[in-house]
Amino acid sequence: MSHEQPSSHGTPLLQVNHLSKHFLIGKSLLKRNRAQLNAVNDVSFTLQKGKTLGIVGESGCGKSTLGRCLLRLVEPSSGEVLIDGKDLTAMSAKTLTAMRKDIQIIFQDPYASLSPRMTIHDILREPLDTHHIGTVQEREEKIAQIMQEVGLRPQILTRYPHEFSGGQRQRIGIARALVLEPKLIIADEPVSALDVSVQAQVLNLISDLKNKRALSFVFIAHDLAVVQHICDEVAVMYLGHIVEQANSDELYRNPKHPYTQSLLSAIPVPNPHQPSQAIILTGDVPSPINPPSGCAFRTRCRFAQPICAQSLPQLTSKTETPDTHKIACHLVE
Template sequence: MSEVLLEVNRLKKHFSAGNRFFGAQAVCKAVDDVSFTIERGKTLGLVGESGCGKSTLGRCVLRLYEPTSGEVKLEGVDISQLSGRQLKAMRRDMQIIFQDPYASLNPRMTIHEILREPLDTHKIGTEDEREAKIAEVMAIVGLRPQVLNRYPHEFSGGQRQRIGIARALVLEPKFIVADEPVSALDVSVQAQVLNLIAELQEKKGISFLFIAHDLGVVQHICDEVGVMYLGRIVEKAPAEVLYRHPKHPYTQALLSAIPIPDPTASKESMKLQGDVPSPLSPPSGCTFRTRCPQASSRCKEERPNSHNTGEQGTEHLVACHLYD
């Protein structure tokens, strides 16, 4: 049995909205009671429409945002209870690859300075060892050492994202949050970056939380896939199981929207009703009910719990009354 590296239990992140001087403040439940685990050397893909809380969840796991409640454990250590030097030391094991390769790198620092900064901050190795580590990660991401003295604006989007990956790798982390790392890149460059992440997982044994809004992207890189809707995971299963037998109506709709790379093939797309509700005033009961073609009166009254519908020991969690 594989070892669990990351464990997230009932994580919540609520934001206050509105002006507290002119009436009660509204509460945005960006992440609402989310639980999952990631095994060592495995990748969990997190997908859903924009605004569903994916990126907020990733930042809460790393404590870039302070969670409202819940716990996050890395190798059994509750990160939410750490502070000061303990948290700083733990950050060596947890890194992030940001979505925008144009905004995530300091334009006033050379690539060498960007990669050297984490090593200096954590006082890792001698001068020669730090330079050797920088050369190593540059080779891993396929960039020549001759470019180390250049600035971010001198690189293409794909090259910048490789630099962002190198920065995440330089501390040799055990866990990386990849926050839509290919959404701003051309399709051909996307494939290069995805292949690089897959190679890193195989060679280094790094665990990933891979955040994306495109189910087609995560299909070939993730071991498990979780589908988020308005702050909750509505379905989670091994990737091959979820793509072959999606059970939640929302997952079925997302998968039906993936284009087929064959102009002669026909495919029936499942159309959802209406727009995504505001997270400031989500629907009662099941938050997906206002767009679900199979909604019943029960969906309006009760919020569904996650049920394991997997067969032969496979975990396939679905939060839907259809599977009670």
């Protein structure tokens, strides 16, 4: 599957500048006596209209926290999140509420993300009522249209979430995100809780909706095989940092960071006669409360050198890589 190079012209739809999120943990009333968990560290990227950026990495690397910071469901500790040039982190609560219709989220768990006390009709109607969109008749027509777009019959609108399968619930979650016609959707591991047989159907639906509506996505996942077929660009996270970012085709064809190489090598090959090429990482993921000095990946990296412990590598384009292929590694030159 071919991916177009993201356009470098014009103002990006989403621009993230030096975004960080730190949590204080412990019960002391004094901040200096509490430990700090560094979930997201100095993350920056841009996303053009109509494109999809994949955020990948192991569990606990900060992907979901990053996604929630983009929406201010979790308040960032520092940094900027600009939608069409407007900084969400500087907005008042009232202004932010008005902006919510432009940026929506599809949650990971289709069982927990839908209220069991509301019918499907009420779940889809609520955002339209909140933002006072259209007349009563127009709202009903929009709900029926969205249901058809996600492959569900309008006749089921009077039912409750517990009457549906996981795949159907996630389609309802997608419909809820789409009903406000947003510019950007944050998809937080939208297929990881679904059966494998259903995952492909939901991914195809997301891909079709993206093309039909010219939607932009930030697609969070830990399955690199999924990301390859739906994303134009991919950013790899490790312990709160982006360690590599590139066009999807370029990243999968020519991974540079040792962590990315390890992740890609672990993708199963559908050939029982082909020996595994998996690069096994030694040791555990370091604690985000007490991360290693310098490069966070150095404690598990087979190429680690003394310089890796001395300074944090910056995410920049290296020698012999395209300008859009960025790597945070001292040894990739």
